[in-house]
Amino acid sequence: MPSSPRIEQLRNRTAPLEMTPDQFRALGHRLIDRIASFLASIPTRPVTPSESPEEVRAALEAARPLPESGQDAAPLLDRASDLIFEHSLLNGHPRFYGYVTSSAAPIGMLADLLAASVNANVGAWKLAPMATEIEAQVVRWLARFVGYPPDCGGLLVSGGNMANFTCFLAARAARAGWDVRKRGVPGGPPLRAYASTETHTWIQKAADLAGLGTDAIRWIPTGPDQRIDLRALEAACREDVEKGYRPFFVAGSAGTVSTGAVDPLPELAAFSKERNLWFHVDGAYGAFASAVPDAPADLAGLRLADSVAVDPHKWLYAPLEAGCALVRNPDALRNAFSYHPPYYSFGQEATNYFDIGPQNSRGFRALKVWLALQQAGAEGYREMIQDDIALARHLYDLALAHPDLEALTHHLSITTVRYVPPDLRASLGSTETGEYLDQLNQRLMEAIEESGEAFVSNAVINGRFALRFCIVNFRASTADIEALPRLIARLGRRVHAELGGRRLARDSVTV
Ligand SMILES: Cc1ncc(COP(=O)(O)O)c(C=O)c1O
DSSP: OOOOHHHHGGGGGGOOOOOOOHHHHHHHHHHHHHHHHHHHHHSEEEEEEOHHHHHHHHHHHTTOOOSOOOOOOOHHHHHHHHHHHHSSSTTTTTTTTTTTOOOOHHHHHHHHHHHHHHHHTTTTTTOOOHHHHHHHHHHHHHHHOOOOOOOOEEEEEHHHHHHHHHHHHHHHHHSSOHHHHHHHHGSOOOOOEEETTTTTTTTHHHHTTTOOOGGGEEEEEEESSBOOOOOOHHHHHHHHHHHTTTTEEEEEEEEEEOOOOBHHHHHHHHHHHTTOOEEEEEETGGGGGGTTTTTGGGGGGGOOEEEEEOEEEEEETOOOOOEEEESSSSHHHHHHHHHOOOTTOOSSSSGGGGGGSSSSSOOOOOHHHHHHHHHHHHHHHHHHHHHHHHHHHHHHHHOOOOOOOOEEEEETEEEEEEEOGGGGGTTSSSSSHHHHHHHHHHHHHHHHHHHTTOEEEEEEEEEEEEEEEEEOOOOOHHHHHHHHHHHHHHHHHHHHHHHHHHHHHHOOOOO
């Protein structure tokens, strides 16, 4: 049959996206050289350029329409590198201590490139034989590293939120008491989940997305140590049962997002077991610390949980994104997520990840975790985690000894402090001074960011605004930490002068 000219042309097809091996090699070498120079330059750069959205959009030429014709890859990659290197916050900087965002391990950067070269779809074993087995090995290694049974079920997801959601959905299917996947949450009595007021906001999204609504969360107060109040938990649960609600889920934190506090996990495990509730541990930040010898003893309680969320893109230094859900009973994941449409014919003799998690097509996230775990080894990771904890402790001690700083908390690798000008020390207990200090420290946090000399986020500790230093940063050194009290005091004095606090100090002392 004669074919059309177009079909004839396609005998030697050259698509606009194709590259010859030589082109790819030249572009790749150039890009890797640029990335290597960028990585070397990080300590000399400001932690963040502190630009306005207008400035960033102007650099990007954000209003430019999609080009109609294609362009050479070389200048495109050069421009992309310039834009990204010059207009980004650098969480790989030795003085970045914000949120729980880590510096990325260089081997993870290379792993992402390698993973994309095969572009394995880790939804089904048949589509990604080696990638699936590597992911299964990563799950076993992570479980063993945190002291969880390595024969648990588990899979990699995009991060801490998704790891917690995955566990929440497994819990909902396992403990609702009716076929909640088919009949939905109206199929039985209102479900109730218990978590401390320090729990990360993932639980709101989970309750919302799982159809329970955020009213299903019973927020349990914490003590002055930021840990869940067990008596309040017991009272809330009893009250809910009396009202006809169905408690099904208790969340403990292995390192809260604000201060790194570890809930009494063994007690929460016992409480949940007694009442047949699903016990979940959010270890997105802190679970990996359970591997170090001097970790808080309560962390060991995570091995008793029905599920644990851990987050390699936090303390394992995987480049974003990599979270991991671990579930004691592997069937609980399948029972929560599995459907078998007629258009998939994948054998059941090996894990098909689409069958045990929320995603269908899935990327090869495990590779960067797998490589980094081997590059550092368990021993290397324990050492990096201990170093971060030691530096956070050092900062706390420095703040205790500094006349202008108030050391507030230290748990795991998170330290919170606030700046208190010497002229306000005498009036520390007054409401007016308290409100002023909140304002001063908030502005100070912004001033630190604008200086480019460091980056911190904040916590609210017993109602007080605090500067929060979270050290999940294998590049932070003793010198970096020792520079912080000087920086806070210097910028604190300036902000205090700008805010006119001296006048307030005089006023409040004479009241
Ligand atoms: C304790 C805790 N849980 C959950 C999360 C959410 O993780 P992600 O931002 O990766 O979704 C965080 C993030 O900082 C966290 O600290």
